[in-house]
Amino acid sequence: MILEIVKSFFVMIGKALADQPDAKGNFLDALPESIRAIVSVLLSIVPIMVGFPLLFALTTLLERKGLGRIQNRLGPNRVGKWGILQPVADGLKMVTKEDIVPRNADKLIHFLAPVVLVIPTMLAFAVIPVGRNLVPIDMDAGILFFFAIGASTELTIFMAGWSSRNKYSLLGAMRAIAQMVSYEIPLILSSVAVLMIVGSLSLVDIVNYQDGFIFGFIPRWTVFTPWGLAGCIMFLIAALAESNRSPFDIPEAESEIIAGHLTEYSGFKYALFFLAEYLGMFAISGLGVTLFLGGWHAPFPGLNFVPTYLWFIGKLMLIVCLFIWIRGTLPRLRVDQLLNFAWKFMLPLSLINLVSAAAWHFSAVWDFTGGILVRWMLSAVIIGFPYAWLGRGLAGDKKITLRTYRYAD
Amino acid sequence: MPIAFAIIAALTVVSAVAAMSLRNLVHCALCLAVAFAGLAALYLQLGAPFAGWAQVLVYIGAVAILIVFAILLTRSDAPSQPTFSRSWIVGVAVALVVFVILARAISSSSPVHNISEAPERPEPTIKAIGNQLMTRYILPLEAMGLLLTAATIGAVIIAMREPKPADAERKQNPS
Amino acid sequence: MTPLHYYLLLSALIFCIGLAGALARRNAILVLVGIELMLNAANLNFIAFWRYLPADAAVTGLMFVIFSIAVAAAEAAVGLALIISIYRHYKTVNLDKVDSLKG
Numbered sequence: 221m222i223l224e225i226v227k228s229f230f231v232m233i234g235k236a237l238a239d240q241p242d243a244k245g246n247f248l249d250a251l252p253e254s255i256r257a258i259v260s261v262l263l264s265i266v267p268i269m270v271g272f273p274l275l276f277a278l279t280t281l282l283e284r285k286g287l288g289r290i291q292n293r294l295g296p297n298r299v300g301k302w303g304i305l306q307p308v309a310d311g312l313k314m315v316t317k318e319d320i321v322p323r324n325a326d327k328l329i330h331f332l333a334p335v336v337l338v339i340p341t342m343l344a345f346a347v348i349p350v351g352r353n354l355v356p357i358d359m360d361a362g363i364l365f366f367f368a369i370g371a372s373t374e375l376t377i378f379m380a381g382w383s384s385r386n387k388y389s390l391l392g393a394m395r396a397i398a399q400m401v402s403y404e405i406p407l408i409l410s411s412v413a414v415l416m417i418v419g420s421l422s423l424v425d426i427v428n429y430q431d432g433f434i435f436g437f438i439p440r441w442t443v444f445t446p447w448g449l450a451g452c453i454m455f456l457i458a459a460l461a462e463s464n465r466s467p468f469d470i471p472e473a474e475s476e477i478i479a480g481h482l483t484e485y486s487g488f489k490y491a492l493f494f495l496a497e498y499l500g501m502f503a504i505s506g507l508g509v510t511l512f513l514g515g516w517h518a519p520f521p522g523l524n525f526v527p528t529y530l531w532f533i534g535k536l537m538l539i540v541c542l543f544i545w546i547r548g549t550l551p552r553l554r555v556d557q558l559l560n561f562a563w564k565f566m567l568p569l570s571l572i573n574l575v576s577a578a579a580w581h582f583s584a585v586w587d588f589t590g591g592i593l594v595r596w597m598l599s600a601v602i603i604g605f606p607y608a609w610l611g612r613g614l615a616g617d618k619k620i621t622l623r624t625y626r627y628a629d
Numbered sequence: 630m631p632i633a634f635a636i637i638a639a640l641t642v643v644s645a646v647a648a649m650s651l652r653n654l655v656h657c658a659l660c661l662a663v664a665f666a667g668l669a670a671l672y673l674q675l676g677a678p679f680a681g682w683a684q685v686l687v688y689i690g691a692v693a694i695l696i697v698f699a700i701l702l703t704r705s706d707a708p709s710q711p712t713f714s715r716s717w718i719v720g721v722a723v724a725l726v727v728f729v730i731l732a733r734a735i736s737s738s739s740p741v742h743n744i745s746e747a748p749e750r751p752e753p754t755i756k757a758i759g760n761q762l763m764t765r766y767i768l769p770l771e772a773m774g775l776l777l778t779a780a781t782i783g784a785v786i787i788a789m790r791e792p793k794p795a796d797a798e799r800k801q802n803p804s
Numbered sequence: 805m806t807p808l809h810y811y812l813l814l815s816a817l818i819f820c821i822g823l824a825g826a827l828a829r830r831n832a833i834l835v836l837v838g839i840e841l842m843l844n845a846a847n848l849n850f851i852a853f854w855r856y857l858p859a860d861a862a863v864t865g866l867m868f869v870i871f872s873i874a875v876a877a878a879e880a881a882v883g884l885a886l887i888i889s890i891y892r893h894y895k896t897v898n899l900d901k902v903d904s905l906k907g
Contacts, residue, residue: 374690397698404690648837
């Protein structure tokens with residue numbers, strides 16, 4: 221019987237890697253009845269809990285090398301060939317560092333904050349469709365679950381900042397929470413445009429909507445429509461702000477308020493915060509890929525032989541590289557500039573994006589020749605004109621002139 | 630499955646009692662967030678996922694944070710304040726009487742005891758809920774939008790710092 | 805399957821805990837916390853009844869709870885703004901001290 225179980229295990233791995241539906245079925249039938257439920261759950265959870273932290277380790281290395289090259293220096297290159305073993309060295313350092321807790325700190329909450337932060341961050345991966353048959357739970361209200369879980373991470377940042385009994389931690393935590401709450405609204409509203417057109421809150425339905433090709437070679441992804449493009453850009457900006465990454469990293473940049481709510485954390489707890497930040501970034505990028513970039517679909521009609529989860533991971537790493545590029549290029553925003561940007565610019569634009577998406581949807585009956593061009597222009601003007609007007613209006617009387625360079629000679 | 634219900638109910642009741650009786654205000658707010666999470670779990674168990682996740686999003690993600698911010702903005706530096714009012718025993722006694730009355734009403738109600746198990750029925754889909762919101766409940770939906778707008782504007786105006794006359798004068802003559 | 809009256813008793817218990825807290829604590833914010841607990845207990849009651857009664861096409865119980873959650877959020881925002889405004893004037897949120905209208 222053990223031989224049966226091992227054989228059907230390897231058959232299941234083969235089926236899952238080749239995108240076949242219902243890979244788990246035969247393996248579960250070969251097991252005794254009592255442990256079937258637990259093994260089924262473990263089979264959904266273990267790939268996420270192993271795969272995404274490995275991707276996290278790879279991304280920390282990619283980020284340091286990438287930022288180094290942008291800043292005209294090499295990144296870490298001592299530990300392995302090209303610095304490949306740097307994440308291992310970082311992990312060993314974090315684990316063996318002394319865990320210092322301030323004497324006046326509220327010990328229970330100080331201990332619980334990183335633990336309670338990692339839990340919702342990992343829960344968020346439960347609804348993201350990684351491949352054609354690879355979504356852990358196909359919830360009817362998938363996106364609502366994702367945003368609810370994202371909103372509950374804000375309270376843990378407050379716990380971290382307040383329990384340290386440190387003025388700077390508290391101030392940093394307050395700023396971080398204000399930033400996260402402000403950018404939640406453009407995040408949710410820009411995804412509502414997609415939900416409106418697709419007509420379902422389930423992420424699997426959203427990916428299935430983006431199937432197929434127009435004119436034979438343009439994929440039917442949401443990003444290739446005017447409201448989808450605007451929505452994708454707003455979603456990615458809000459995702460940067462939600463993950464506290466540059467240029468929105470006032471809460472945790474080193475030259476700012478020390479490290480904000482992370483000041484009094486060292487060793488493994490700091491590693492947990494770090495892990496939670498990157499996993500949050502992956503989760504929200506995964507949602508962006510699902511909503512706007514077509515999920516696990518291939519970009520060209522002939523490339524269907526590549527497994528779908530490779531397309532998903534490729535698009536995810538594309539967005540992560542974009543985030544790293546933005547971090548290396550743009551200067552940091554001040555906290556009042558950040559909040560003004562959210563409330564006065566992103567919020568009205570995301571509302572107008574809804575109108576643009578509605579115009580696109582209701583003009584779908586215009587199927588005369590050149591109709592699609594007219595629809596494109598209509599939607600683009602609905603979102604583009606307020607964008608230009610609001611941008612100029614909010615710049616006030618600051619004259620933005622052409623950049624000139626002065627070199628020492 | 631009563632065991633799941635028992636665990637979630639115990640967690641909710643314990644955190645509700647803690648939220649009302651702890652000394653430290655921030656601990657009270659965090660226990661309240663745990664109570665909200667317990668209630669969301671109960672909604673999920675009762676087959677209402679939309680209400681459950683909306684509860685997490687609105688209550689834990691917004692109301693709990695509001696309460697925490699208000700606690701931090703209204704701190705006074707006198708730590709040794711007795712936390713319960715002088716006549717706290719009267720409040721607890723009134724609540725106990727209300728609970729006894731409600732419990733008696735529930736236990737002795739025959740329609741409630743006739744419903745001993747939940748009917749087998751499919752969960753309402755989000756599409757059905759959306760349909761109902763847009764056809765039958767459209768008026769309450771629009772009224773809710775107006776209410777939330779009025780509440781937002783009102784809260785901002787109430788909590789805004791009033792410009793004092795000295796500030797207004799200083800703005801007039803910046804010399 | 806748990807019987808209906810377990811949910812109703814739990815809802816009554818949470819309601820009375822909220823009521824006791826709202827009457828016994830002297831910090832204005834904790835009174836608001838008690839009121840939020842009471843609202844949540846009523847929501848639980850609605851959902852329990854909605855689940856255990858035969859289905860209707862208009863999901864009335866669920867709709868009521870959704871609107872109740874929205875109203876409670878609006879009320880918490882305004883209530884906390886009022887508390888902050890009171891603090892700015894009286895320099896305390898202790899309800900025993902905020903009693904200048906008392907006869």
